[in-house]
Amino acid sequence: MAKIYGLQLLNSDNFPKGLNEIFKGNKSRLEQGLMSDVVGILRHYLQTHVQDCKKEPATNSSMTADDFRRVILNAVTPYSGALGDYIWPKVSQKETSNVRKDYPIAIYRYINGIERFAQVTFGKNEAKVNAFMLSEEPHVKDPFMGKKFDVIAKQDEPFVMKNGDKYEGFCVDVLTELSRSLKFDYEIFELEGSTINQNGKSTVWDDIITQLKVGNASMAIGAFAVTAQREAKISFSYTIISSAVSLLMKKPPDTTNYFQFLGPFSPLLWMMIVVFFLSVGLGLYFMARFDSTQEESEQKFDLKESMWYSLTILLQGSAEYSPQTTSMRTIIAFFWFCTLVINAAYTANLAAFLTLQQIDNRIKTVDSLARQSNVKYGILNNSDLMQFFRESRDDTYERMWTFMKLYEDISLLSTRKKGLDFVQNGVPTSSGKAEFIYLDDGVINNYNAQQNCELESIEENFGVKHFSIGFPKGAPYRSDINRALLQLKENGVLDRLRDKWWTSQKSNCTVKTSDAGSKTNTASELNISNMFGVFIFLIAFAVLAVLYEIGLIIFKFTQERKKKKKEESEIEEKTNGNSVQFGDTTYVDEN
CATH class of the missing domain: 1.10.287.70 (Helix Hairpins)
Incomplete structure (x- = not known):
């Protein structure tokens, strides 16, 4: 422990203003000054040794008290605080017996006021913690009232999208519902530019995590999947939506055969x-x-x-x-x-x-996809799914990864848009256009299938991901937001928002399509398109029979008229041959 010498009792110029109002006069000026000097010394050290506070500190940068004293002693000028100047002289081996022991440190919390709730006593070899019983749990009314959070976002359809100057999407809707429930304001911004690491992988999410760690953002939204590596750096909310890997493919042509x-x-x-x-x-x-x-x-x-x-x-x-x-x-x-x-x-x-x-004989599982080579398939390059295939030791996934490495130029895609184009138009090969299947998160493929009626998404049972909201480590508002998320889930709000962005209500399709992602083929009843040809034959022969009868009637009618005219002409000829004309009178010889 370093020795501290106060050169003067209290320096009013270095004493923080308004500190007495925070403690409401329950602490002496000496206690207040000591607490402010502890914070000031740390701040003084950080400002001296960390030039850019926006940068992430070095990993595992913690140090012991002796290391901290040694760094300050060798590199930092004395600090001038409320209680005066602080210096850290070197302690020799002979003076170690004079190091202070058995001293207590009080632990306070601030929720609408300062309250002492524990005390730590440091002995020679251990530290003892004594927690105090609190009189009552302090009640905080609308702790988020008037607060404004800076929310960093990454655009991923349909999680976050930009429409003009406004942001929309599933995560934006969830954030809006949270702000209404907890009564806080927020402002969404995006990270300007992104870097590429030496492996060729985009570091957008890594840069966003850095912004959370250094305090430039209070939350992060988007297609933010929870991973062990990210959980070690930041905190996550409860899951807002889960998804497994799905196959995005083109539907077979809908041909109707009436016969x-x-x-x-x-x-x-x-x-x-x-x-x-x-x-x-x-x-x-x-x-x-x-x-x-x-x-x-x-x-x-x-x-x-x-x-x-x-x-x-x-x-x-x-x-x-x-x-x-x-x-x-x-x-x-x-x-x-x-x-x-x-x-x-x-x-x-x-x-x-x-x-x-x-019976649908198309490829609808990764097993059948791995056992063939005619249909090409691919994934997003440098994605979590690519890492899954690369590190998996399962036989099916190993074969798929080998196939994708063999056709790396068409299987490892730079953008999702390129994969969508390959699915719609086919992928060029040496023998012409080949069918293509794109593997990605189900929530993304399902959305693309809803927006393109000629596509369908078939969800598999591997690669399950949980998407959440990101927070800085130890964010005090995380528990309140998690409680609000649970309430939104219980009230059905999250289900309604999922339906808004992942059902046919948001689809451009105007006709009802069959559920191609069904795992079982059940026999269905025949519809009119299956047997319409029978009715066509029936109608055709019925019309033919009617036309035949009409033609027969017309034929008989014409034949009768001809016969009648012939009989009349014969009578007339016969009559003209036996008659004599005298003036205006004609006499007929009846014999």
Whole structure:
């Protein structure tokens, strides 16, 4: 312990003004002066040895009391404080016995006033702490009233975005709700410029952490993920949103096939069935001409009836009559057997075809992504996700990291915008454009998928991150903000803000899309687009039948008119040939 010599009892010129009002007269001027001189000595030391207070102090810069005394003794001129000048003479080995022992130091707190709540007594080898019972917990009404915080931000959609001169985004909305709840003001600013370290990694967040540590900012917002390395330097609030890694990919083209019911058979097979139907109908017609029983039958197998009978059997309908000869019955029996096989095969293939239509065989997991090489994929260069792949010893992630290192020019992306462009337009390769999948935090990929209807984001179960608000270490307002965040969560405000920025309400898509990120494929009912072709056939043949009837009516009407005109002309000719004209009177020979 260094010896302190007071050259005069009290120097009023160096005594801080207003200190007596803070202590409300409960402390003597000597005690007040001693406390102010302790702070002043530390400030004097910092100003002498740290030229730029905006810079981060050296890591592990703590020192023992002897080291501190030695530095001040060798490098600092005596400090002039309220109790006079302070000097630190060297202490020899012989004088160590005179070092002060068993002395107490009181510990105070200030919450709307000074209150002593503990005392530390330093012995020869240990320190004893004696805590006092407080009369009551001091009540502070609106401790944030009138306070204004400088909030440093980094733009990341949709966490923080700048619209003109104003900031918006999920984190900005959370900060606004906190300011309303705790009644404080804030001003958002961004870090001007950023540096690149020797590994090529951007130090934006490192620079923001430095600004928090040196006191240039009270909070930090953005896509600020909590990591062990950052937790060692600054403090974080409770989690405001969590996210895992997701795959951002392009949706398959939405093609509508109204004739899916024709899918079970190939076009050639459909043609063969039509030929088969016509052949049987014509066979029945020609064989019926040599059937003697047809002469006495009321319904004869003419061409129309033969074709209708063949079609009825093919569609498994029922007929009012059947052929009588052995040859015709042989043809019909064989035709029945063939139609039975055709209908059974069509029914089975239709069920299988519609089931396969619902199965999504696209890449939707990192395991299937790692097992192929046709579809390219990539991540943001020098990101936390890149560090995860680089340091992971899991076989799947190691293979993916090897693949990305092999195609480093397209897999390690400089910006998220470039990855989004590759997903939308494909990535150029030697053989043309290839499909591309971008891996990033789910909250970012989900937002991009909502803004681009042709994209979808499929969340995986690894790389979970927790995003929070950053504070300087030991920030006294951190506990109050955490309490307010819990209240916002309990009241559903955080859920409402998530819905505002990560649901279709904020989407540019005007049509409802299916949930492509579903983990299971469940059978769904058929909709009208699957079977609309059947109704097209029905409408077409119904219209054809109506047109046929209309044409038949018109044909009969014209034939009757022609017949009538012909009869009238014949009567007129016959009448003109047997009549005699006498003046104005015509006489007809009725014989």
